[in-house]
Amino acid sequence: MARDAAPVDATVPAPDGFAPWVPRPRVPTDxxxxxxxxxxAGGPVSGRLGPVAGVLVIVLGGIYLIWRLGTLDGTGAFGRLFYGAELVSYITVAWTVVMIGRMRPDxxxxxxxxxxxxxxxxxxxxxxxxxxxxxxxxxxxxxxxxxxxxxxxxxxxxxxxxxxxxxxxxxxxxxxxxxxxxxxxxxxxxxxxxxxxxxxxxxxxxxxxxxxxxxxxxxxxxxxxxxxxxxxxxxxxxxxxxxxxxxxxxxxxxxxxxxxxxxxxxxxxxxxxxxxxxxxxxxxxxxxxxxxxxxxxxxxxxxxxxxxxxxxxxxxxxxxxxxxxVYAKQRLRWAMDHMRLLLFDNPLRKPGLRGWQRAHYLHTSLSPLLTTVQMVFLVGPPMSVIFRMRLVSGAAEEAYLFFGLPYLLSSALFIVAYAGGRPAARTVASSLFIAPLYLIAFLWVAFGYRPRSSGTTEKVFQPKMSVLVLPQITFALTLVASIIIYAFDTRPGRPVFALVWAGIMLMMMAGPLSAVSERRAAVERWQVPIRGTIILAVALLSALTFAN
The missing domain is CATH 3.90.550.10 (Spore Coat Polysaccharide Biosynthesis Protein SpsA; Chain A)
Structure with a gap:
């Protein structure tokens, strides 16, 4: 079939019957x-901030988890479950640090x-x-x-x-x-x-x-x-x-x-x-x-x-x-794709792959399953505020920030180094939002369910609601309930840390959940009032707690 004509440059070899090509001036069409x-801002990240932040995450995270082992007495099953989630989360982040560390910025x-x-x-x-x-x-x-x-x-x-x-x-x-x-x-x-x-x-x-x-x-x-x-x-x-x-x-x-x-x-x-x-x-x-x-x-x-x-x-x-x-439907389909590869065509058994290729594909296919533990962090504030379940022993509560805050800040610095400042928060928020979908994907794949068609992402008419976002809505409402219950809780020793934690989690979930309209300008206008209300409520309640 005839192909579009192009200038000829005899110095550039070309297959038989096909004219060589050289660049020519272009006028942007859009x-x-x-x-x-x-x-x-595409391409590799320059500088040393990323590798330094990665080392800090691994070191400070290891120190934090070792310290946490001594704080589990009296925390019960939930305290140990939460520690398990922290351990899996650390392994996920550390693995990502190692894999991204393979990048050559130059x-x-x-x-x-x-x-x-x-x-x-x-x-x-x-x-x-x-x-x-x-x-x-x-x-x-x-x-x-x-x-x-x-x-x-x-x-x-x-x-x-x-x-x-x-x-x-x-x-x-x-x-x-x-x-x-x-x-x-x-x-x-x-x-x-x-x-x-x-x-x-x-x-x-x-x-x-x-x-x-x-x-x-x-x-x-x-x-x-x-x-x-x-x-x-x-x-x-x-x-x-x-x-x-x-x-x-x-x-x-x-x-x-x-x-x-x-x-x-x-x-x-x-x-x-x-x-x-x-x-x-x-x-x-x-x-x-x-x-x-x-x-x-x-x-x-x-x-x-x-x-x-x-x-x-x-x-x-x-x-x-x-x-x-629509986002939930798209990510669920992608997650099922990764889960099928993990369970039925595992990179560790794939003939022909090299060592680092196996590691990269295993990281890609296993990451959705590891991300499901983020749901434990979403239920943490309600369990702490409503049921007064403890994550650390009483003597260790004051030291929690001393060991936990550096690990948290180094994790944030790592994401900022590679994703950018504002996108870092969106990266964390999307991870929290997707976590329930990843669990659904794993269960569907494990029990043999497969959609009739891979489908396509809606491009024009985009539904405002789906059953796939009901788990996220439930988590968000539970966090709201935690803040309200905290405000009216007259019991002594209200956990202010859990209140701040609930506010942070709710702010993260509020971003994706606010996208209930395909009108982008409207969704963008909602961000400041939504987040401002959450910050104001948490700050006011925290101040009242310390005042009393």
Whole structure:
């Protein structure tokens, strides 16, 4: 099939029948999007703050946990359960410190001059035609010679507008593959197109992502290394200033992925991944075994000896879940994907992986299960305030802050070092919000439940409520009840530490739970009144406690 014309540079070798390519001047087609692409704080974190904070976390956390062993007398079953949760949390953080410590802050990836034929797969499954059209126009504007394809899964998924997508593709002169049978889900859609195309490389784009025109210059050149099987990129979403749901996930894209890249373990996050066709063919195409194709396909390619590259800058900008209900559904699906890999295709037993690759994939697949212990920290304040259950023996209560506060501050410093100041709080808040979903995911996978389809994240109409957020709402209401009960509690020795703890946990949960509207500006306006009310109530009650 004929491909877009491009300038010729005879000094750059090219496959037979394909014109070489050189960069040419470009005019930004969407200036706000281009500014976000070019100013996003992607890539490895520079400086020594991160490693220093990591060492502090491990050392101070170890001292704290050793001290805590001597404070469990008289605390009962709950005190020991809480200590167990602290121990698991420490192991999780320490493991993350070690894995991120593999990152080399001074390592900068540079793609060579791109060469080879490129197919751009735009996957569609019921998204509005207006959204798809904008995505396709950006894909067509890629200045590297390429062929764009529409992968329309609307018909097989029962979406009403599948004919509209077919008509749109015909109007734009873009080949369109509309499936009538096959394995449901994105992987099946991609494999259907893979069998009907022949480009040397394949770039996958979601239906809502606007790609940069110089994507060829940015990432295609990595495939000049014959060992590279795929190139994954940082993700960029139009989240607004607050990003209460932490869709940007800076810890993943600024620290974890660069660390994985050091050990040839970076994995695809779906959109914006460039694959070498021969690598995909060696693995039997995109993996259809798991719920989503991205991590599992990366896993299979690594197991077959292919190398990966993590390009730490985004090459597209897209939409993200705007409501807590949609975010919960998305993260539950991803968690089930990780749990299935952990339980049924464990990295420790996977043939072909190297030592550090096993460690990275085990960290990725096991982290959701370890994160479920965060729920114990949410029930701590109610148990302390309402039922007066003690976490430490009476003689040790005064020393708790002496040992606990340095560990807490070093943990916060570690997250700030890699995620940034404001995103650090969102990172912790999202972890607390997701914890119940991870437990649900584990139970569903362990008992053999699997959704009929991997599904797609809603892009336009986003539900405001879901049963998946009921556990989080319950936790939040319990924390509110703890503060109210504390205010009217006339018993002596009210635990002011538990009150402050309840306020901090409630502030963390309030961010994600406030996303009950897809109107981003409204959600952002709610943040100050919500958090201000919590801070005022806790400060007033604490002052009254000390005054009495």
């Amino acid at each position: 200036e706000p999007a281009r500014r976000r692409w070019d100013t996003l 390592r900068v990836r540079h793609a060579g001059t791109p060469v080879g034929t490129l197919d751009v797969f735009v996957t569609v499954c019921g998204e509005p035609a207006s959204m798809v059209e904008r995505t396709l126009r950006f894909a067509l504007a890629i200045d590297y010679p390429h062929q764009t394809y529409v992968l329309n899964d609307g018909r097989i998924a029962g979406r009403k507008n599948w004919r509209e997508i077919d008509a749109l593709a015909a109007r734009l002169g873009i080949p369109c593959f509309t499936r009538v049978d096959g394995t449901p889900g994105k992987a099946g859609n991609l494999n259907h197109a893979l069998a009907r195309t022949n480009g040397d490389a394949v770039l996958t784009l979601d239906a809502d992502h606007l790609v940069v025109p110089d994507v060829g210059e940015r990432i295609v050149g990595y495939l000049r290394d014959a060992a590279v099987g795929f190139v994954c990129t940082a993700q960029c979403f139009d989240t607004g200033r607050a990003d209460v749901l932490n869709n940007a996930d800076p810890m993943l894209f600024r620290a974890i992925q660069p660390a994985k890249d050091r050990d040839n373990s970076a994995f695809s996050c779906g959109n914006g991944t460039l694959y070498r066709r021969s690598a995909l063919e060696s693995a039997g195409g995109f993996s259809e075994w798991n719920l989503v194709e991205d991590v599992q396909t990366s896993y299979e390619l690594h197991a077959r000896g292919w190398s990966s590259v993590y390009h730490a800058r985004p090459i597209s900008i897209g939409t993200a879940p705007a409501t807590a209900a």
